[in-house]
Amino acid sequence: MTVQTERPPSSPADVRKSGDSPSAGPRPRAASRAGALAPYLLLLPAVAATVLLLGWPLLKDLLLSFQNLNMAQLIQHVTEWNGVDNYKEVLTGEDFWRVTLRSILFTAVNVALTMLLGALTGLLLARLGRRMRLTLMIGLVLAWAMPVVAATTVYQWLFAQRFGVVNWVLDKLGWHSMADYSWTGSQMSTFFVVTVLIVWMSVPFVAINLYAATTTIPGELYEAAALDGAGAWRSFTTVTLPFLRPFLYATTFLEIIWIFKAFVQVFTFNGGGPDRLTEILPVYAYIEGVGNQHYGMGAAIAVLTILIMLGLTAYYLRIVLKQEEDES
Structure with missing residues (x-):
């Protein structure tokens, strides 16, 4: 009787395990090349759309x-x-530098107010109960989702000289000189209304995103801070603020870009008037180019x-x- 000590190859798979296949080497290299090119291929449509819609x-x-x-x-x-x-x-020319300085100051004031009020609203959302938080978030989303031209038109009605709600309320509160006040008659009053409009439309983005950022902070950190005797302010500066700092940096960066090019609000509200005193750079470019042909x-x-x-x-x-x- 013969005893077989080795099992013969029973399938092609067993033969391939021995490494005799000549195609075993190039396949991993081809796969690695395809994997390296995959991110660039996925980015290609976005790059092409950017070049076509923005670059051209x-x-x-x-x-x-x-x-x-x-x-x-x-x-x-x-x-x-x-x-x-x-x-x-x-x-x-002097006009360009005057408008540039005005645009920078306008952007700085609006960004500062937006970030301050948005941060406070976001922290308030984190403290509210579920129902109140949902109600406030619905209101914020509605203000954020309103089209810019529609929102500007609403503010024109609110601050209208003769039949505006704001002048009527101020008159009823005792400021009778405001009963027929023209909010578009001076530079500062026009900028005030436009600033209120821009901040009102920008705060929801900051608040909702900051609230979302607060939900990622581990609760154990607050418990550890409380055990160390930290109060509300110290817990905010040592726990909350370090986690929110990257978000605040990124949001401020976006707000600078968005507010600096706030053409629609300024132009739709008063056309850069009175006497072109509220023009910022985008409005100035449009009036000089299209308005003056x-x-x-x-x-x-x-x-x-x-x-x-x-x-x-x-x-x-x-x-x-x-x-x-x-x-x-």
Whole structure:
């Protein structure tokens, strides 16, 4: 009787385990290449859409800023290149620098108020009960979801000179001089209403996202702080604030961009008036370009606006990164 000590290969799979297959080597390398290319292929549609919808208009605007394009050239289909004359005229004029300073101050005030009120509202949401929190969040979402033009129209009605609700309420409260007050008659009053409008529409985004960030803070940290004798303020500064700091940095960055280019609210409410005293850079570019039919000049102002906004955001990001390095 013969005893078999080795089991013969019973299937092709057993043979492949021995590594004799010539195709065993290249397959992992091909798979690794495909895996490395997969993220770039997934990003390709987004990059293509960005280049098409954003890059091409920016390029056209840049080319237009080097042209002398008025209504006459537009009708005759004539292209007149004038080099950097548009930029020289804008940069050597006082109006551009006055509007730039106004835009920066306008953005700073609105961002500060939005972040302060939004942070307080978000912390309030974290403290409220379930029903009150749901009610407040519904109101915030409705204010946030309202179209900008519709919200601006509502504020025009509220602050109307003759039949506005605000003037009527102030008159009933004893301020009889406000019964027929024109909120669009001066620079400060117009900016006040526009600021209230922008902050009202921006606070919900900050509040809801900050509340969502507070839900990620472990409760054990508050318990440990309480055992160490920390009060409400110390718990906020040592536990809550460090967790919310990255969110506050990112949200402030977004608010700077959104408020700096707040064209619709300013232009729809009073057209940059009175006497063009409430123009910010986007409104200034539109009025100079489309309103005065000097499209090359408007394009140059738009390009400079983009550069100023990039400079402000870069300066802010530099401050944020420096603070993070100091903390680490």
